[in-house]
Amino acid sequence: MSPDPSTHRGSVVVVGSANVDLVVDVPRHPGGGETILGGDLRRSTGGKGANQAVAAARAGGADTTFVGALGRDESGELLLASLDGAGVRTDLVGRTAAPTGTALITVSPDGENAIVVAPGANSHVRIGPEQAERIGAADVVLAQLEIPLDVVLAAGAARRPGAVLALNAAPSRDLPDAMWAALDLLIVNEHEARDLAGEAAGPATPTDPVDAAEHLAAALLAKVPAVVVTLGGAGCLVAQRGSAPVRVPAPRVDAVDTTGAGDTFCGVLAAALAGGSTLVDAARTASFAGALAVTRPGAQDAVPTADEVTTFAHPEQQP
Ligand code: ADP
Numbered sequence: 423m424s425p426d427p428s429t430h431r432g433s434v435v436v437v438g439s440a441n442v443d444l445v446v447d448v449p450r451h452p453g454g455g456e457t458i459l460g461g462d463l464r465r466s467t468g469g470k471g472a473n474q475a476v477a478a479a480r481a482g483g484a485d486t487t488f489v490g491a492l493g494r495d496e497s498g499e500l501l502l503a504s505l506d507g508a509g510v511r512t513d514l515v516g517r518t519a520a521p522t523g524t525a526l527i528t529v530s531p532d533g534e535n536a537i538v539v540a541p542g543a544n545s546h547v548r549i550g551p552e553q554a555e556r557i558g559a560a561d562v563v564l565a566q567l568e569i570p571l572d573v574v575l576a577a578g579a580a581r582r583p584g585a586v587l588a589l590n591a592a593p594s595r596d597l598p599d600a601m602w603a604a605l606d607l608l609i610v611n612e613h614e615a616r617d618l619a620g621e622a623a624g625p626a627t628p629t630d631p632v633d634a635a636e637h638l639a640a641a642l643l644a645k646v647p648a649v650v651v652t653l654g655g656a657g658c659l660v661a662q663r664g665s666a667p668v669r670v671p672a673p674r675v676d677a678v679d680t681t682g683a684g685d686t687f688c689g690v691l692a693a694a695l696a697g698g699s700t701l702v703d704a705a706r707t708a709s710f711a712g713a714l715a716v717t718r719p720g721a722q723d724a725v726p727t728a729d730e731v732t733t734f735a736h737p738e739q740q741p
Contacts, residue, residue, distance in 0.1 A: 432561040432696025433485040434478045436689070437577040438471015439544040439568035440490045440505075440515075441523040442497040443721070448528045451536045460528065467504040468721045469523055469544070470566040470592060473685035474692070476508040476722045478564070481686060481711045482693020483728035487511040487560070489553050489577070490569070491543040497522035498543070504722050514553050518543045523568075539568075547573045554580040561696035564688060566590045571601065578604040586695055590688045591618060602645045607701070609650045609688050610642075618642060635659040636667050650705055652687055652712070654680070660705045670705045673734070675713045682721035687712035690731065710735040 446460035471490050479486035488510050492498035494517050501522065505512050523544040528536045547569045549557070557563055557580040565574040566589070578587040578601075588607040591597065594617040610618065612631060615638040622641040628634045635651040639661035642649045648662045657672035690711040694704035711731045718724035726734075 477689025
């Protein structure tokens with residue numbers, strides 16, 4: 423029997439990156455050989471893997487383990503504190519001689535980011551026996567593409583029959599056949615969907631974003647059983663083999679900072695699936711969480727609590 427989604431707290435293992443973001447506002451981005459003065463340095467915790475783990479635990483309420491790697495440095499401690507603070511289990515995070523992953527970000531007045539990522543420890547994530555055992559007990563394994571692909575494949579191979587391997591294919595890159603064969607669920611934004619569908623989508627992609635997502639998802643279903651395409655303020659599209667695609671709108675909010683919306687969405691979707699929700703219901707919950715995240719600045723700092731998501735999604739149930 424399926425677990426009752428109202429009471430079952432499923433388990434999620436997020437396998438991925440953790441970065442410290444070093445952010446400076448600049449009057450304009452410097453050219454080669456140029457030095458310019460910027461504003462005060464801001465430091466925040468990020469990395470798609472860590473962000474999605476925080477979202478699965480704090481906003482999604484799942485029993486969440488993060489499998490990643492951190493340096494033995496102050497940035498590593500900062501990330502551990504953020505993950506621990508959100509209730510993520512960090513006992514299987516590796517510590518490496520390589521420094522913690524770091525993103526150097528300059529932001530110009532028009533809001534455009536220029537980013538250099540030093541992956542550092544993220545290149546050394548390992549699926550050892552303990553990680554494989556925890557993955558083998560999870561309901562959902564969620565990964566992204568900021569760590570080596572063979573680590574994602576090893577994580578997928580360690581899952582138990584019936585567990586879901588979900589990949590947020592970001593940043594975009596080609597996937598080998600072995601990855602497609604292993605995947606149960608692909609979560610992508612419209613750009614990533616276009617990159618992955620490639621020639622299979624044909625030349626005539628519709629101009630309306632939701633129609634385009636439906637067209638791209640249909641092409642991707644040839645390679646993976648289920649696809650969710652996120653569409654920013656337009657919500658998302660859920661496509662599954664054998665059923666009609668479902669459009670899930672996003673609630674209207676005043677967007678302040680869209681950083682981390684996609685990661686919040688992925689983490690909460692994984693948590694809801696682990697708790698026994700259908701994919702469409704999980705996407706509805708994730709959509710509320712993603713919308714709340716854009717009303718706040720930052721990535722992990724912007725992730726709402728599970729209570730906030732419930733109150734936002736079901737205001738009629740509040741006393
Ligand atoms: P990414 O950051 O990966 O491109 P999206 O921008 O598509 O991801 O955002 C992920 C999800 O977050 C969306 O599907 C939607 O549910 C929610 N979201 C993002 N931007 C907004 C917005 N402006 N208003 C409401 N919800 C949003």
